[in-house]
Amino acid sequence: MTRIGVVTFPGTLDDRDAAxxxxxxxxxxVALWHADADLHGVDAVVLPGGFSYGDYLRAGAxxxxxxxxxxxxxxxxxxxxxxxxxxxxQVLTEAHLLPGSMIKNDHLHFVCREQVLSVENADxxxxxxxxxxxxxxIPLKNQDGQYVADERTLDELEGEGRVVFRYQDGNxxxxxxxxAGICNARGNVVGLMPHPEHAVEAGFGPDGxxxxxxxxxxxxxxxxxxxxxxx
Amino acid sequence: MGRVVVDVMPKPEIxxxxxxxxxxALSRLGFGQFASVRQGKRFELExxxxxxxxxxxxxxxxxxxxxxxxxxxxxxxxxxxxQVPA
Numbered sequence: 001m002t003r004i005g006v007v008t009f010p011g012t013l014d015d016r017d018a019a020x021x022x023x024x025x026x027x028x029x030v031a032l033w034h035a036d037a038d039l040h041g042v043d044a045v046v047l048p049g050g051f052s053y054g055d056y057l058r059a060g061a062x063x064x065x066x067x068x069x070x071x072x073x074x075x076x077x078x079x080x081x082x083x084x085x086x087x088x089x090q091v092l093t094e095a096h097l098l099p100g101s102m103i104k105n106d107h108l109h110f111v112c113r114e115q116v117l118s119v120e121n122a123d124x125x126x127x128x129x130x131x132x133x134x135x136x137x138i139p140l141k142n143q144d145g146q147y148v149a150d151e152r153t154l155d156e157l158e159g160e161g162r163v164v165f166r167y168q169d170g171n172x173x174x175x176x177x178x179x180a181g182i183c184n185a186r187g188n189v190v191g192l193m194p195h196p197e198h199a200v201e202a203g204f205g206p207d208g209x210x211x212x213x214x215x216x217x218x219x220x221x222x223x224x225x226x227x228x229x230x231x
Numbered sequence: 232m233g234r235v236v237v238d239v240m241p242k243p244e245i246x247x248x249x250x251x252x253x254x255x256a257l258s259r260l261g262f263g264q265f266a267s268v269r270q271g272k273r274f275e276l277e278x279x280x281x282x283x284x285x286x287x288x289x290x291x292x293x294x295x296x297x298x299x300x301x302x303x304x305x306x307x308x309x310x311x312x313x314q315v316p317a
Binding site: 100148 | 245246248249251297298303
């Protein structure tokens with residue numbers, strides 16, 4: 001069975017939900033500890049959401065120096081699929097695996113809502129089970145979610161098809177060009193602010209076409225990587 | 232005992248949401264003379280000995296590599312704090 005590592009830093013909140021999403025998709029979740037410089041032979045890694053190190057210094061800034069991150073950065077450069085969700089996305093930008101950064105939401109409030117996104121790149125390791133342009137709904141919950149980068153970087157991301165998700169029906173946090181998620185040039189490293197792991201099982205997700213809390217639009221992140229790994 | 236101060240500010244082109252909120256609060260409290268506010272960070276790094284050129288250089292390096300994120304922030308000043316009692 002394909003083994004997907006889920007990292008826990010001090011202050012991580014969503015590691016159990018991420019592990020559960022991996023299991024529901026048909027993979028085997030493997031707990032990875034921030035202080036352990038060992039990936040235990042996993043085939044992919046999820047950096048889950050939360051407030052690692054209390055967001056001290058900057059969101060994700062201290063986690064970047066955790067022993068497990070050195071291994072993840074090396075492995076990501078060799079092609080290991082890595083998904084960063086929310087705080088995990090912030091960690092990936094601080095680790096320079098993805099460009100840009102996140103600052104406080106433009107309206108300064110914490111946001112918690114069901115968010116519509118468009119899938120702008122269905123070719124990455126984490127999005128291949130979606131169709132290009134598809135609209136999906138998954139939860140969004142954060143304080144520091146405003147994606148920023150200089151114009152040149154934004155043009156590069158757009159030109160290379162590396163904007164993977166864009167906010168639809170309004171920009172919830174002031175992110176440049178409505179960007180909700182991006183990937184690296186190779187497409188193995190993906191980061192986004194919204195939370196696919198909270199929309200994987202009917203009864204516990206956002207409202208969907210089949211009724212309240214029936215939405216499971218996040219599950220295909222995890223089936224995508226399983227399919228990418230088995231070829 | 233010596234102390235180095237490292238000042239970090241949001242880049243000028245980055246809108247500073249916190250500074251904006253502080254500016255609005257100041258204006259509500261009667262400090263209408265302040266047109267805008269930008270909020271940064273001050274780090275105080277203490278060393279056992281004197282603040283030498285090497286210490287200042289190391290503080291600048293730490294400022295640029297760890298204490299600030301060059302995508303959104305600038306290190307605007309690195310200096311020895313003369314107020315520390317010997």
